[in-house]
Amino acid sequence: MAEGLDDTGFEDCQFLTGSPQRFAVLAQLRERPARPTDLCDTVDATRTTIQRILAGCTERQWVVKRDGEYQLTVTGQRVFDQYNTLLSEIDQARTVGPLAAHLGAIAADLPPELLDPECLTTSSEQNPLAAIDRFTDWLHEVNGDVRAISPIVTSVFNDAAVELLETGTHIEFIIDHSVLERSASDFSDALDRGLEHENIDTYVHDTTLDIGLALDRSRVCLAAYDDRNNLRAIAESDATAVYHWAETVFDRYRERSQPLAAVLSVQEKN
Template sequence: MTTMDCRAMNPLSGEELVVRDEINEAIDSNRLLVLRTINSLSNPVTQIDITNEIDPIRQVVSTHLAVLQDRGFVNRDENKIELTAGGLLFLDAFDTCLETLSEEELGLLTRSDYLLPILEALTSEPYRVHEFQTALDEPPSDSTIRRALSDFVEKDWVGGGRGEYQITETGRQVLSAYTDLAASLTQLIEKAPWFQRLPPENATVPIQALADAELTISNPSSPSSVLTTALALYDRNVDRFRGMSSIYNSLLFKTYNKIQQFNIGPNYEVIVDRPTFFKMLETTDFEYQVDDEDIDGDDPLVLDTSHTLGIGIYDERKVAIGAYNKFGRGQHIAMIVSSDDRIVEWAIDLYETYREQAKHPTEMELAPY
């Protein structure tokens, strides 16, 4: 299967989606416009806000919002609608592609299932019209191929001479822009539960670098899946562990505490958010106490806010990034694990940003509110 006809499985809906169709529907319908409108207004917005801004039929907006929610690009809480990190990255990927070709050209290119394969075939060698019958897996008629090539020549994507057609540099740029968009959208679909929960301010991840990342989802039907994955990541060969947690889990915290007490694990540093820190203080089965004399020792650093993100950095070789529900007690978690250098670098930069904001417990007012 080529990039031109790639499919992606959406874990949120269980649908297998044709990426080209998703791009075309965003362009040919008002779906992209709805997403842009939400982004241009102050989040969160209501459906009435969107309808008043772009004035389509109310039912059409509702349909688009349902699809965008299924894709993980918007979240809806009662009547409030806001863009997710996935929605922001979706718009960014489109904007990058549209620097090379227009919405009209992108819509034309993705409207049928043969235009992209014709253009892609020409990247390897020039072809005459009749030669496409063997070059393509499912070729259309010669007359259809001629019409497509004529359109491509008019746009300077393809050049023709002596009956042969070859792709131009402009055509290669167009194909490259589409390929990048399709690759990004594939990851946004396949990692949708994670992008749906990732805080929008962290929508800076290099999307395509997630292709080899492992996704784990925890929900009421599989409540321990992410915890099991997190515990399995422990590796005695890791020299240094840095972590951030925005949710308290007794088993995970006690396990890492024992590893530290008996010096059987890596040197590690942990950041927790404010609610997690006070949960540590209150929970009798953990028995944590602030050590006033141990400012550079084993006490966690504390973010003086609540958060919905978890970070684990294993040396500089592997990272785990967990994203939690914005509301609730974290029963719904999505986590990616990656060894890709680009994702590792992104996660370390993210961790260091929060570390600069964190305080030692002795610098805080020790009251929950």
């Protein structure tokens, strides 16, 4: 049981959350005092239901009746405001869920700006390519040099890298051993480019990567992948705090990575 919350507290919570009409009544009373007939005009409930809700709220001293009108008490206002905040947080959690569920260890210090639904693009059954399409657009809008981490390799990203290199953009790129193996078997040209092109420095991380991250001169794009390495969501930001966080994350991953040439040399020896 939550600290400081007894059975009565849970019962009161269950009363409030038991139907949307109860919250709707409190919302109307938060605006102004009202009679039951007034509430029937604005809340989708019968008069009998309204009376029961008002009785339950009065019993809990969230509502008082004065001169024939019901109004919120100070505690009733606080209950409504806190519950409204909770509903907003739950709605945001539902929206950001496709990102938050696939972030791995970096979720512990994730900047709150990246949890803003306005920063988010998610894939869905209706639009399964939404995130990858937006990430591709982000790459086409790059300004300045790029630092990136990727747990996957695709022709889409390889083509975007070619375009960047042709404009003189310098790329620092971190992959893992599974990406290296896939590149060697399916994208040998891209692997050769990552090894030989003067404007790209490729590193191989010592463990499997579970996020994608890209930074240009001022922007950050964080990518979340599911267990099958499908891109589920991306979050974008140009906030200074987010950018500093992303630089720290990238540097941390690079410290645990080796240059591609060194990794390939070891493989050849073995």
